Amino acid sequence: MHCFFAELELFIPVTEQNLADRVRYIMRSKIFDDAELEQLRRYAILSSNELATAGDAAPQATDQLPRVEAATDLPVMVDSDDDEMVSHELEQMRSKLEEAILETRSVPLENQPRLPRIPLSKRNRTVMRAPNPMLVTYLEASRDLCETESVLFGAAVAACRIIGAKLPMARRATKQSSAIPVWRKRIEDRIATARALIGRLTSFRSGNNRPRVVRTVRMAFSGTNISLSQPDITQKLTERIDDLKQKIAAWGKRIRRFSERSRRFNQNPHQFFHSDQKRLYKSLERPEVCGASPGPDQADTVALWRGLWSEPVNHSEGPWLEVVASQRASVMPMNLVTITPEDVAEAVRRGILDGLHHYWLKGFVVCHAVLARQFQVALNQKSLPSLFTIGITHLAPKYQ
Template identity: 70%
Template sequence: MRIGQGCIDFFAELEPSVTVTKQNLADRFRYILRSNTFDVTELERLRREAVPSSGENAAAEDAAPQLAEQTANVDAAVNTPVVVDSDDDGTVAQELELEQMRSTLEEAIVETRSTPLENRPRLPRLALSKWNRAVVRALNPMLVTYLKASRDLCETDSILFGAALAVCRIIGAKISTAGRAAGQSSAIPGWRIRIEERIAKRALISRLICFRSGNTRPRIVRTVRMAFAGANVSLSQPDIMQKLTERIDYLKQRIAAWGKRIRRYTERSTRFNQNRLFQSDQKRPYKTLERPMVSGTGLAPNQADTVAFWRSLWSEPVNHNEGPWTKVVASQCAGITHMDAVIITPDDVAEAVRRAPNWKSPELDGLHHYWLKGFMVCRAVLARHF
């Protein structure tokens, strides 16, 4: 794709704050073609608008207000329940059955409300296509009825997850039937598996000890010969007992070294995970360190003893002996004005969601930021809950 200077100048007029080169525009053009953002008919229409013929120059000026009006209509149709995909020749290619979509949405919400968080299915990542966006926009106004009746944040989250699940079912996306808890990886690291396989050779030590004690069964003798394979040692040598003792001590030392290596690697992995967790959330590492060990032994106190214990602490009046410094601090803080109450608006929620990555790993609820961006009607409800 060859880009001329005219394209650079035209792009600079449209986006004066963005500096691009010919290579940047060519790369963007190739990306649009590879990602199939526009079909062949749409590309041809864009070409005709970009390079109009001589007979179309005069009509282009008259069509400018109409084009602006069409753009406004498209922006206003974001929340319309009817989604129609039509070609330029006027033939309707496909129309969504709203009643069927509403029924799928109802089933998904009811199913999500009765499912624990850990048993929710794992939502797949959707492609950023026109069809997927159209389905999300079609379900957007249907959620108003459910969100108005939502009482708390948990119920709103359940409704949004059900809507996301309905979108995946309508577009035919593959959904994992197993819960997210079952799909979580609990595999042991490869280095630990390899070291533990080496430590599993402790059975060899026990058989060498049995042979040294006088056990000459064929299975024991075969194991001893395998232990001395390649060492030019014969079982009929007069110093075979000394050789056995040296071999046993050598294997014990290797097993002890492997055990220390596992402990060293585990401590290093723990330090690495704590440092990484501290960079993202400084409270969580301290919470994990301060969490008491729950033994589970002994009888739990009954309700009456518990109430009596805490009542003796909180119900008795206490006279605090405040020092003179408290009055000094109170006088210094007398002129400080109170902070205004923080009111979270739907615009605040929209701005926070806009900056969040679409498919970042979700929390326990399994809801990605993509769905909070698509279901725009939830922003006012989320602001009210927050």
């Protein structure tokens, strides 16, 4: 399976284990029904037989093309219940689509809601593909990439509302919240309780005989034959305090061991490196320091960056520029690039367009031709709209 996948997808790095995990996920989540799985099995057996009969002969491009098209153009089988449900909601979806597009056009990019992850199911796929005929009118009237993005984003919002997915208010989050395991919270509560008990025992050993302190000490020795009137009660208190300190140390070591193991697991090259290299290198550079020192003065920061970006500077180039110019004279100019809908379909397989994940761009197939035309115009004019050049920059002060 891995060899066959490597022939079909030359630019996707994947391991045998990853393919096996994908197969198990597809089987468990019931993405395909029995008829679709049987069709895939027949296609795989047919392809393997063709490869076996080919032997050592080099395959021709015309022989490979039908197999690839058969793999990519498998019919999507939808239950009749789903068809009835979508046809019944078609008018509702049309009104929600118009309403969502009007909403997203008036909302700035940074205030648009973050699109949630949609569960994979036939019902959701059918709902997601239903707006395609309705989008033709909006996309034909789109003048640039900004309007196309707002139309597609509105269609995604309308599909989420039909499906019932929750849309958070804020789109861009500055920090992701990490869930703390229940067992860790339980251990932290034990540590807090033990520390409070140590404080009461230490206070009683120092001569504090308040009723609340005495009651806590008696509860600490409940179930034992130790009485507060014994002559060696001071020694018993010391032993009890030392025992609690050892438990706190053991609990803290368990939490540190878990944190270290989680950090190593997240930095595993097969986990973290392939998914987000920038975040991995950033975590290896230095630990995060929050509030360790006061931030830089705002006026100084503005003055520094204004001097770097706003004030023109005349540079005196050295003789190396002539060497570069002579080397550049022998370089052949690049051929003109023509962007096709097929190029857009290939690009959106793993790409993101300002919050529109490839899941939506693959579903709204009617937008591929429009995006290809508008990207071609942007390429010819050598200009992109501000939508693709606006971002949030966080200034991280070094040292002080």
